[in-house]
Amino acid sequence: MNKPLALIVDDEPDIRELLEITLNRMAIQTCSAENVAGAKALLRQKPFDLCLTDMKLPDGNGLELVDFIQTLPDSIPVAVITAHGNMESAILAMKKGAFDFVSKPVDLSALRLLVNNALKLSEAGSVKARQPRDSLLGESVIMQEIRAKIDKLARSQAPVYISGESGSGKELVARLIHQRSSRSDHAFVAINCGAIPHELMESEFFGHKKGSFTGAVSDKKGFFQAAEGGTLFLDEVADLPLPLQVKLLRAIQEKKIRPVGEQQEIPVDIRLLSATHKNLGDMVKDGSFRQDLYYRINVIDLHVPPLRERPGDIPVLVDHILVKLTDADSQHRPVLSASALAALQRYHFPGNVRELENILERALALYDGSSIEIDDLNLPADSRKVAKSQDFDPSLGSLAEHLEKIERKAVTQALEDNNWDKTAAAEQLGLSLRSLCYRLKQLDMDY
Known part of the structure; x- marks a missing residue:
């Protein structure tokens, strides 16, 4: 060789x-x-x-x-x-x-x-050939771009700051970066910084020596040591207190840590990923987050869009979640009625993908065993009113004709909003350009 x-x-x-x-x-x-x-x-x-x-x-x-x-x-x-x-x-x-x-x-x-x-990264089994254990679903332009960025970021050791609303899939993005990286054979350690009592943070992050404080009955490794050779993901990093922010900055810059009660620093080899749903830029301005730490963890910013900005991805997410919740294959999973699916695509989803999963889990307990209807989704009253106003009325024609009218109206509106720029219209609809062109042909709108 x-x-x-x-x-x-x-x-x-x-x-x-x-x-x-x-x-x-x-x-x-x-x-x-x-x-x-x-x-x-x-x-x-x-x-x-x-x-x-x-x-x-x-x-x-x-x-x-x-x-x-x-x-x-x-x-x-x-x-x-x-x-x-x-x-x-x-x-x-x-x-x-x-x-x-x-x-x-x-x-x-x-x-x-x-x-x-x-x-x-130069070995025959390169990161692009690795098959991730998780997947980021959706064919919207923005999700295709995020998957491409994940592949690129996996080839680097640069710290990545993942921003996005709660429930949008930030931890999944972090796991995919790890799984596609040269560190995938080592640990992925995910920490919710907001769930750790402040008085225990230094010990939890950096470990401690036996006898270093009351209750330290043995040596303990911290998160950095647990992630040795792998990836440390700090979720809700905005919740870190200022004293720990100082110690975290030094650990990142020097690539060394000092456990509580230890005299010598210990070298560590980790890739740092972080995330929060808060606006770190605003926190830097008001002094609650250190500017030097912000620039150190925010070498590369990857934004995960909210679900409401990619409604075209909802059908594939629904299929995936229903298969997972029912432990059934795609052919035997429960199905949503056309009006129920349309209601989900119009819903605001303040809780994003996590909320979608909760809605479907609740619907599975309520539906009658044939198909999941709007009432089974139990959406907030104001959103149900909008959905019901557009329910299918058999007296106005067949279901296929009704759905075609809705689709034709949505496509026409997107094209008009973007001056008939198909690429921009496809992005607004959450479709790939190829999918939009196919739908235009089917709707006899390809002109």
Whole structure:
């Protein structure tokens, strides 16, 4: 089997030699360049598996190489070497697509962890071939974009801040990023920061030594150690108290923690993902969330849309949830009437996907065993009134004709709203462009 090939870019001969020796001892072949021009020439000539580049180079900086590597037909993981404490450069590099960073003076154990994680992305079983255990359902344009972003983010170590309303699926997005990443063989540790008493937070996050406080009868590992080699997901990160925010910032920047009662810091290797339904930007302005921590966890922002913004995804979500709740296959699951499904697609869903699941679970206990009707959904009174006003009336024609009128009206309205731009209209309807074009042909509106 061929040895992996790494490119080392640094203008200091001592640093290049140190990195070459370290990687050679890991059975990795190396090539070196002392500037941006030399590195670009080598990248065009050889199929590298990894690039390590200093940030400051004689004819430019490492960010130029990060940008250049993103344009290559076969993009490779690239990590930047930054001056100690220069987190702004490291964050900018990861925003541009860098895999990770390492600070000078280079910690060789941290470097080896970084290199091993990066090389996993170049193995034959790449992240795109991995089959996730969970799935993010929906064919709306916005959900297709989110799935594409998840695939891209899985190839990085950059912290990701997942924003979105409660119940919109933020933890599922975090799990998918983990499952598609080089860390998928290690733990995914999900923590609800709002559920931990403040006086216990430091011990829960960083662990403690026996005897460090009353009740500490044995050593205990914290969340960071439990997620070693894997992913730590901090849900409702906005609920962290300010004193712990300071300690969390240091742990993220130094990649080390200090358990309560311990004198020495312990290196940790985790990927940090965080989420909240609150507006962290507003909390930074009012002083309840540290600005430096906000910028550190918000290297990349991924917004999960509320369910009401993608009503076209509701039918497939309903099918999936009913199969899961009834433990039946798709052919034997209960079905919703056309009017019940239409009512769900018009509903505001303040609780998003979680609320949809609760509504369907309640409906399964109420329906008569044939099909789930509007009354079985038990939606709020005002939404039921709107739904019932559009119920099917057999005296006005067949059910197919009634549904076609509703669909034709919705499609026409979307096209008019977007000046007959089909791509924009499809996005408004929560459909792919292909699906919209198919429906236009079926409705004889393809003109």
